[in-house]
Amino acid sequence: MKRFSRNEIVDRLNNRIRKYEPIVVCGAGTGLYARAAEREKVDFLIASAKSDALVNGLGAQEAVLPYHDANHTSGALAKHLLPVLKDTPVVAGIAAYNPYIDIRRVLKQMKQQGFSGITNSPGGSIYEGPRKKVYMAQEAEMILTAKEMDIFTMAFVTSEEEIKAMALADVIVTQCREDIRQAKVIIDYQEYLSEQVFAENKNTILLADVGNLTEAEAVQELMFRTKALGIVSEEAVESLLVHEKLTTAFEEILNL
């Protein structure tokens, strides 16, 4: 069970960048997912309410529903993921807008549990209107506080307004809201977002969230158009690809 400092993770990522290798980040909902991803040298893993929901058979849209305490769920993943990993950082998803919590205390707890970083998942981006501004401010503050505590930070951005707020994060991830499902829309929109991100800071370590894209060509196109240095895969790897493999195997038997 190894915890990584912020610099250690940033160094790893810079190493990939220097070698023109893609940064690969995956969601993990169980120890099996974590171990398998580590085997193929994933750069780090995400443990969030979404990671958990996906292995529970929920779709990405349902994964952000508030039917549980998101921070409890991601914290609970620690014992499932951390003991099987040898040398891979795990980033915990935190809902910064939980009104019951003191964010500093939550960050300290995540650090103690062995998480190496945090990300804004679920993010306030799923909300609209005036609430959204409040939540964004809270997420921005969370990222600032995390940095002070030497915790690696990754921020998902789904709209232009979030880009400035999350600018301080070590890694930025362009993401489409979960209800956007068409490849063309996803790629076009993230291209647009990435332009804004680089306009804000051309040295950003930018990743693109593949969403529900499972075709290799589509993912490659996403990377080219966004000029991202890598990808984040949650729904695709945890749910869609695994589900496909399982159903194929079961159908083969049923057809005997």
Add this chain to the structure above:
Amino acid sequence: MRERLRRKIAGSKPILAVAAGIPLTAKAAHDSGADLIITHKEAVFGADGRLPVIARTGYGGNGNDIMMRMAEKFAAAAKGTPVIAGVGPAEPYMNVDRYTDRLLNQGIAGVTNYPTAGGWVGSYGNGIRIAGVGYSLEVEYIKRWSMRGVLTVGYCFTPEQVKQMIEADAAILSLYVPRTEKESHGWDDAPCVESAVETALKLFETAREEDKDRILLFSGATISNITDISYYLKTTKAHGYISDELVECSIIEQGVVNAVSGYRRLKVHV
């Protein structure tokens, strides 16, 4: 439910029961048209990247608690395909029938005795048996719930156990095909394929002698080899197959490995 299975048997199509350690697998089982989903502490361990046999040996918490916690999620993901949950009949902290009532209220359709205490051998196994918390307790439990009309699956490893489970009216029997050395996962001392089939056939013969119409599924072979499954189906003439947690694990693992290695091959804009 039993009607559906009988129609399938009549149509000579194999019944597929899928062991699921995560609800996603239950969803995939439903989506593929599988007939049953079976979940238990061993499957949950396997899907979590842990050695499944440890689930039997005092680690990870009370399996019955784990089942209760996950029941609703499995039932929801299964979208109507019956979910059978493994229950330990020696439940130390609640009357096991009251527990089972609650479990069924969460959407679970039936119960099974897996992971069974029948796998303990030697003097410790003897101790378990004599203390009354071994296989015979499982048989009594299955009998009580079969009598209440609940779907029950009895896992059997010896002809004696087969007789007991048939007498207990288990709706479906899982008959064990011993594994070959490289697949052994804690049940036996691994024979070669031919003697594995021979041993399994004894179970099937015993079952058919007691009740020629009982639904018989075989479990124990790994899916990495669809030809193995086909072979065992033909030689045992089982009505179907239970894919166990090792199958689920290897598929999930393969899925993730393929995905990540694919991502590794992506080209970065220069």
Add this chain to the structure above:
Amino acid sequence: MSGKFTRHEILARLNKKRKAKKPIIIGAGGVGLIAKAADKAGIDIIMSYCTGPVRMNGNAGQLGYMYYVDCNGVSIEMGHKIIDRVQNTPMVAGIGVGDPYRDIDWLIDELMDIGFSGITNVPTLGGHSGALRKSMEAAGIGFNGEVKLIEKCHKKDIFTISYAFDEEQIRSMVQAGSDIVCPHVGVTQDREFQFDTLTVEQAAEKINRLYEIAVQENPEVIVACHGGPFANPESVQQGFRLTKADAFVGASTVERIPTEEAIYRTIEEFSALTLGK
């Protein structure tokens, strides 16, 4: 690394007893009341592990080794609940080395931090056979893992007790530094269940055999007798006469069984009273 009592303090107390030719008595404390009473009565060591609470709730102890528990979680919980009920006696916690969710080093530290003074290898696979044991040995969490646990604790200067079932096992455990080794002579005789147990002579023979191997590796090691026919003071006295063991480990024998007997007797006595009217 020390808990409530250091390893040296414990060894000093135990050796003092040995020198005075008094037996070292070690017992299981499945629940606070029992541990408290044993402590007051002058027991030498109290052990806390997974079978205790299961038994204290009236279940077969075997359940503590089966699908129903989180053995290390039980040790932690028992530690929290019982540690302050015991004033003068070192408490030893059981660790299962195959824990898929806990880091063993963290677990040792946690238990010592709670106030335990030693570690033992319970649940142990040493007495098991068959494919289940084989797969766990292959994964490094069989008896081989238990030996490593004792080694690890010994290196941290933590007091250890270990169970061993044959010559090879006892040799490994003594080499690993176990302070007390306990040749296990089978499931303990019981009033309720008809377990097959060895006779005192058979048990003594096994203990003597293993004793010789143990002291060859470490002449200072303490050898205890446990289980099988040693279910009451008479048989244990016989055991001490027939063997060179310096200690006795009683699980149910100093915990569940005397409690049950006392309750039977007391209720019978009360029931035998007559009314005055």
